[in-house]
Amino acid sequence: xxxxxxxxxxxxxxxxxxxxxxxxxxxxxxxxxxxxxxxxxxxxxxxxxxxxxxxxxxxxxxxxxxxxxxxxxxxxxxxxxxxxxxxxxxxxxxx
Amino acid sequence: xxxxxxxxxxxxxxxxxxxxxxxxxxxxxxxxxxxxxxxxxxxxxxxxxxxxxxxxxxxxxxxxxxxxxxxxxxxxxxxxxxxxxxxxxxxxxxxxxxxxxxxxxxxxxxxxxxxxxxxxxxxxxxxxxxxxxxxxxxxxxxxxxxxxxxxxxxxxxxxxxxxxxxxxxxxxxxxxxxxxxxxxxxxxxxxxxxxxxxxxxxxxxxxxxxxxxxxxxxxxxxxxxxxxxxxxxxxxxxxxxxxxxxxxxxxxxxxxxxxxxxxxxxxxxxxxxxxxxxxxxxxxxxxxxxxxxxxxxxxxxxxxxxxxxxxxxxxxxxxxxxxxxxxxxxxxxxxxxxxxxxxxxxxxxxxxxxxxxxxxxxxxxxxxxxxxxxxxxxxxxxxxxxxxxxxxxxxxxxxxxxxxxxxxxxxxxxxxxxxxxxxxxxxxxxxxxxxxxxxxxxxxxxxxxxxxxxxxxxxxxxxxxxxxxxxxxxxxxxxxxxxxxxxxxxxxxxxxxxxxxxxxxxxxxxxxxxxxxxxxxxxxxxxxxxxxxxxxxxxxxxxxxxxxxxxxxxxxxxxxxxxxxxxxxxxxxxxxxxxxxxxxxxxxxxxxxxxxxxxxxxxxxxxxxxxxxxxxxxxxxxxxxxxxxxxxxxxxxxxxxxxxxxxxxxxxxxxxxxxxxxxxxxxxxxxxxxxxxxxxxxxxxxxxxxxxxxxxxxxxxxxxxxxxxxxxxxxxxxxxxxxxxxxxxxxxxxxxxxxxxxxxxxxxxxxxxxxxxxxxxxxxxxxxxxxxxxxxxxxxxxxxxxxxxxxxxxxxxxxxxxxxxxxxxxxxxxxxxxxxxxxxxxxxxxxxxxxxxxxxxxxxxxxxxxxxxxxxxxxxxxxxxxxxxxxxx
Numbered sequence: 025x026x027x028x029x030x031x032x033x034x035x036x037x038x039x040x041x042x043x044x045x046x047x048x049x050x051x052x053x054x055x056x057x058x059x060x061x062x063x064x065x066x067x068x069x070x071x072x073x074x075x076x077x078x079x080x081x082x083x084x085x086x087x088x089x090x091x092x093x094x095x096x097x098x099x100x101x102x103x104x105x106x107x108x109x110x111x112x113x114x115x116x117x118x119x
Numbered sequence: 120x121x122x123x124x125x126x127x128x129x130x131x132x133x134x135x136x137x138x139x140x141x142x143x144x145x146x147x148x149x150x151x152x153x154x155x156x157x158x159x160x161x162x163x164x165x166x167x168x169x170x171x172x173x174x175x176x177x178x179x180x181x182x183x184x185x186x187x188x189x190x191x192x193x194x195x196x197x198x199x200x201x202x203x204x205x206x207x208x209x210x211x212x213x214x215x216x217x218x219x220x221x222x223x224x225x226x227x228x229x230x231x232x233x234x235x236x237x238x239x240x241x242x243x244x245x246x247x248x249x250x251x252x253x254x255x256x257x258x259x260x261x262x263x264x265x266x267x268x269x270x271x272x273x274x275x276x277x278x279x280x281x282x283x284x285x286x287x288x289x290x291x292x293x294x295x296x297x298x299x300x301x302x303x304x305x306x307x308x309x310x311x312x313x314x315x316x317x318x319x320x321x322x323x324x325x326x327x328x329x330x331x332x333x334x335x336x337x338x339x340x341x342x343x344x345x346x347x348x349x350x351x352x353x354x355x356x357x358x359x360x361x362x363x364x365x366x367x368x369x370x371x372x373x374x375x376x377x378x379x380x381x382x383x384x385x386x387x388x389x390x391x392x393x394x395x396x397x398x399x400x401x402x403x404x405x406x407x408x409x410x411x412x413x414x415x416x417x418x419x420x421x422x423x424x425x426x427x428x429x430x431x432x433x434x435x436x437x438x439x440x441x442x443x444x445x446x447x448x449x450x451x452x453x454x455x456x457x458x459x460x461x462x463x464x465x466x467x468x469x470x471x472x473x474x475x476x477x478x479x480x481x482x483x484x485x486x487x488x489x490x491x492x493x494x495x496x497x498x499x500x501x502x503x504x505x506x507x508x509x510x511x512x513x514x515x516x517x518x519x520x521x522x523x524x525x526x527x528x529x530x531x532x533x534x535x536x537x538x539x540x541x542x543x544x545x546x547x548x549x550x551x552x553x554x555x556x557x558x559x560x561x562x563x564x565x566x567x568x569x570x571x572x573x574x575x576x577x578x579x580x581x582x583x584x585x586x587x588x589x590x591x592x593x594x595x596x597x598x599x600x601x602x603x604x605x606x607x608x609x610x611x612x613x614x615x616x617x618x619x620x621x622x623x624x625x626x627x628x629x630x631x632x633x634x635x636x637x638x639x640x641x642x643x644x645x646x647x648x649x650x651x652x653x654x655x656x657x658x659x660x661x662x663x664x665x666x667x668x669x670x671x672x673x674x675x676x677x678x679x680x681x682x683x684x685x686x687x688x689x690x691x692x693x694x695x696x697x698x699x700x701x702x703x704x705x706x707x708x709x710x711x712x713x714x715x716x717x718x719x720x721x722x723x724x725x726x727x728x729x730x731x732x733x734x735x736x737x738x739x740x741x742x743x744x745x746x747x748x749x750x751x752x753x754x755x756x757x758x759x760x761x762x763x764x765x766x767x768x769x770x771x772x773x774x775x776x777x778x779x780x781x782x783x784x785x786x787x788x789x790x791x792x793x794x795x796x797x798x799x800x801x802x803x804x805x806x807x808x809x810x811x812x813x814x815x816x817x818x819x820x821x822x823x824x825x826x827x828x829x830x831x832x833x834x835x836x837x838x839x840x841x842x843x844x845x846x847x848x849x850x851x852x853x854x855x856x857x858x859x860x861x862x863x864x865x866x867x868x869x870x871x872x873x874x875x876x877x878x879x880x881x882x883x884x885x886x887x888x889x890x891x892x893x894x895x896x897x898x899x900x901x902x903x904x905x906x907x908x909x910x911x912x913x914x915x916x917x918x919x920x921x922x923x924x925x926x927x928x929x930x931x932x933x934x935x936x937x938x939x940x941x942x943x944x945x946x947x948x949x950x951x952x953x954x955x956x957x958x959x960x961x962x963x964x965x966x967x968x969x970x971x972x973x974x975x976x977x978x979x980x981x982x983x984x985x986x987x988x989x990x991x992x
Contacts, residue, residue, distance in 0.1 A: 047934055064593045064649050068915045089919060096930035 037111040044107055047100035055093035061086045123493060123515045125687075126506055128449040129483035129977070133442065134459070136472040141432070141441045144462030144472055145425050150207045151458065152981035153451040155484060157444045159433040168430040176219075177423045183222045184416050190229055191409045194402060198409045202417050203986040209421055218415060225408055232401045239394050244327055246387050248295050248338070252366050253380045255321045255340035256293050257373065265291070268317040268344035291344045292354060296363035298322060298337040304361045308343070311353050317344040417986055424985040444477075446977060448486055452476070483508045486977035492570050496521065503962040504972020511684050513966055520673060522574035524960055527669065528898035528953040529575070530582025531906060532589035534946050539576025545569035556990065575950075585643040586658075586899070590941070591907040593649035597641035604631035624652055629725045658903075662896035664716045670892025670964065671709045674885070677968030678702055684969060696808025700801035701881060701968075707794040707801075708748075709889060715744050731784040733760045740778035750780065751791045757782050805878040810871045817867075880967070888964040894956050902949050909945065913937045 032040065058065060061083070069085045071077055136144050148154050160168065191198060210218070259265075268291070296304055301320055308316055319342050326335040341363070343354055358365050370376045432443040447455050452474075459472050485505050489497045497514045499521065506512050526535070545552070546569050557563065565572070587593045604627065613625075627633075627647075639645065644661075648654045678701050685693040722730050725738040740761045750757060758781040762772040775781055782788055918933030919926075966972070 043935060043938060046938060050938070051930070051934060063595070064646060067650065068911075068919055088922065092919065092922075092926045092930050095927045096934060099927070099931045100934075 032107070032110050034111070037107050040107040041104065041111060044100045044104035048097050048104065051093045051097035051100065055090045055097065058086050058090035058093060065089075123487060123489070123497075124512055125509050126485040126487050126512065126974070129446050129486060129508070130449050130452060131444065131477050131479045131481070131483065132447050132452070132455075133444050133475040133477050134472065135435065135475070136441050136443075136459075136463075137466075137468050137470045138439060138441055140463050140466035140468035140470075140472065141429055142425060143466045144459050145428050146209050146421070147458040147462035147465070148455060149421065149424060149428070149980055149982045151451070151454060152979035152983060153447055153455055155446045155977055155979050156428055156431045157446070158431045159442070159444060160431065169432075170426040170429050173426045174423055174430075177419050177426070180219055180222055181416070181419045181423070183226045184412065184419060186226060187222075187229065187405070187408050188412060190233075191405050191412065194405055196402070196405055196409050198412050200413045202413045202420070202990045203983060204413075204417075207421065207982040209425075210418055215418065215422070218418065222415070225404070228404060229401070232397065232404070236394075236397055236401070239390060239397060243387070243390050243394060244329075246383055246390065247325075247327055248364070249366065250380060250383045250387065251323045251325075251338075252293055252295060252340055252369065253376050253383065255323075256342065256369060257376055258321060259319060259342050260373070264319050264342065265344065272315065272317060272344065290351070291342055292351070292358075292365055292367070293340065293342050293369045294358060294363045294365040295323075295338050295340055296358075296361060298339045300361050300363075301339050301341070304341070304357070304363060307361070308354065308357050311357055312345065312350055315345070315350065316354065318342070416989055420985050420989045421982050424980070424982060428980050446484055448488075448977075482974070484977035485510075485974035486979075487512055487514065489514075493518065495568050495571050499958065499961070500966075501976065503966060504970070505974040505976050507971045507974040509687065510971060510974065511680055511687070511969065513680075513961070513970055516676070516680075517961060518574070520965070521957055521961060522571065522578040524669070524673075524895065525575050525953050525957045526578035526582035527666070527895045528956060529579050529902060529950060530586045530588060530899060531902065531945075532580055532583030532594075534590075534906075534941070534950075535576050535579030535581075535583050537576075537942065537946050538572060538579055538950065542569055542573030542576045546573055575954075586903075587640075587644040587646055587649070588903060588906070591903065591910040593644075593646035595646045599645055599647050600634050600637060600639050601627060601632050601645060601647040602634060604628070635724075635726075655900075659896065659900065662899055663893060664720075666892050666895040667889060668713050668716060669895060670889055670960075671705070671713050673892075673960075673965050674888060674968055675702075675705055675710065677965050677970075678705060681969035692809060692812045696804055696812065697877075700804045700808070704798050704801045704805075704882065705885060707798040709885060711794060712744065712748060715742075715747070719744065733783065733785070734762050734772060735783075736761055736772055736774055736778070740774065740781075742781070742783045743779045746780060752795060754792065754795070757788065759785075759788075802878065802882060805881065806874060809874050810867060813867060813870050884967060888967075891964055892960065894960070898949075898953055898956055902945065902953070905949065906945055909937060909940055913940060 065086075069082070069089065071081070071085065134144075165171070188198070305318055305320070308318060320339050321341075322337070322339050327338055329336050345351060345354060355365065357363075370379055428443075429441070432441040434440070435442050456474055459474060463472050485508050487497050487506070493514065496517045497512075499517060500506070500512065500514045529535070529538075545566055549569070552566060557566075583589060605625070629635075644658070648657055651657070678698070681701070682694065682698045685691075685698055719742065723735065723738070723741045727737055728735050758775045758778075760775070761778040761781050761783075762774050914933060914937040918930040918937070921929040
């Protein structure tokens, strides 16, 4: 394990840790807002084709974006675990 | 008011102490930052002062400490503790003498250890090279190099290339050269010996350390075969030129070389042992020194500080006492007295020191007592100018107005949260971060401003809620006041009639869509504006008006503060001829404008209504305040009312052609004329009020002097002595009655020019500063638009816009980029920009209304300050 740990120095791992925490929070909340179909997020749904869009398509789009955000939040949670593990191998503590 | 509203009262004091007790007394005073000594020997240069010898002595000790510190740092030993531990006790003289001896011996020890270490290293390298030479030489001969050389050289003889005059045995030389010089060396040698030298080389695998520079270098061993003594001298010269090292005593036989190598290796082993022990000893010595280094440095710095302060003192007439003069805050005079008594007790002096309060006409230094929270705001104010003594200090108001104005420009709930969390981290981890003694300049700047960052974050959250803005998105907490006025069939019809690919804009007319009875969104901007096409039109109008109101409020507050300065200075003429005209000028024009803005917001809407007793047809007739203000000054004739008299014709009012320029309340024309007249009258009052008052004072004074002459004439008839006494007494009385110290010498011309400048500055300043406050809107607009660009162009286009499995990865990657850009551009760069603009609004627009800033700071003598400088070094 001598070469693998630590891949990141103390500052890099601390920065990535903060970004991961914020990613989980931000994307998690954004997923919630997409799920409850916030009106202000309507322009961010991209619809292919033109013409009339039935409300079922809009609902599906909102759900798709919500899922997308939540999966990204999950990926950030995984990153947080990895980075936290890296941070433990650094003798110098940033916080 | 609180202690921060004005600078502290200062007293000019004289300190008289016995010579023997002076050091201890000044040392006791230095434990608290309450005394600023005045230099009583300004004409004496630094090298002729009383305690130069002592200062040089402790300077030498400090130099030794710096040398030891550099050695400690070089060996990567950590110096524990800090210089400033809060304990400011100076050691007794005997211990200081011991310390001096210890430092001298330590320096000598470390230097001799350095020298012996260098010598040992040089010896070590020499032995290493010798070992390598022996090793490679054996390699050469085992490979049969000598036979080849012999054969080669004999062939040269047979071919007649060299005359047969010299025919001796073949000899060889061995040496070491740096690897990068080897090629040049070989070429030069070949030519210098006329192609009769036979050279071979071999690299040394191990890197050898250069004793001089300490860096690792690659070296090679070379062997040269040659014939004749003349060749030998040539070879030696070339070796000198290339700094190659010859080993002339290399043994000739294998057995001797083997024996020499064994001997060398044994000596290398011994040297390594000695080197290790030397280093270990050096480490232990430096470790012990490191454990005491900060305490020693603290003592030396404190003592030097005391001697520097004593150099400001002078002697009394007898020569037995020291006399010092200093400024002390009034509320700390007793503390200083106690410190002096403690110092005297420690000296065992029988004579009690004296601290007299003297009267002086010199303006005292300005001292504002701050704590870690208020220091940053006081620093902002002091950067503009130190307050004049006892002048009203803007810092307490800056604590709220600065973060508030910053948030008007920076307002975003998300960015405010980020800034708040950064501030919280600085504040909550305050002790930990201080203990680490980080020396990065940028970090220290942010850390020093941690409380202002915290407040700016809080206020930005508040502004974000009002603007309803969070990462360029709105949030709906209280329920929007707008609703969809159209039914489903209408919408269906529009969709069917719309061409393919064309987006349709639907108008929400306020009369139908806005819930007027229910009232507006409870707190802040209605979230409907976030998706409105005319969002900017609405927000710009609102924010501009808000900027004007806030700006005029702050400027008015500044003028009100000037009233307290005038009251404190007991200057009634300033109140009547400066403050009141300024308030009237501000009120008649700019406060009136603010009032109009608020009334327009409250009473004018899109529906037909009767406003202030006049019929208002609709929003196209809403009064234009800016043009109205211009017309107000130009005294233009304006129509009364929005519609022509006579009631409705065919169900509609007949409107005045330019109804938005009409008078919108009864008697507006008369009222505005009165306001303009008052404002115009205020200008000459500000301009000529003080000069006229000065002239009247001068005349009054001249009249009294005339009366004095009369009295003198009457007394002449009695006797000459009575005349003299009576005259001087009267003059003294007259002088006391007109006690305006500064104004006595000021001429009418000076006052006139001074007042003209101030009046012009104020009048023009009101106009330009009001326009200057529009930056609150401008920066807020820039911030919001940048935020929107980041959201739409980076996050949505690059991340959320992608569907499917790639979308997950895209959001994951692009969010990181989006957020790094958010922090670096929107929080840091935009934050810095808003900070600088807030700074200007406070320094110029606000403080110019009341603040002179002509003082000089109180710089107290304190051990804490001296030790902090030592720590930063």
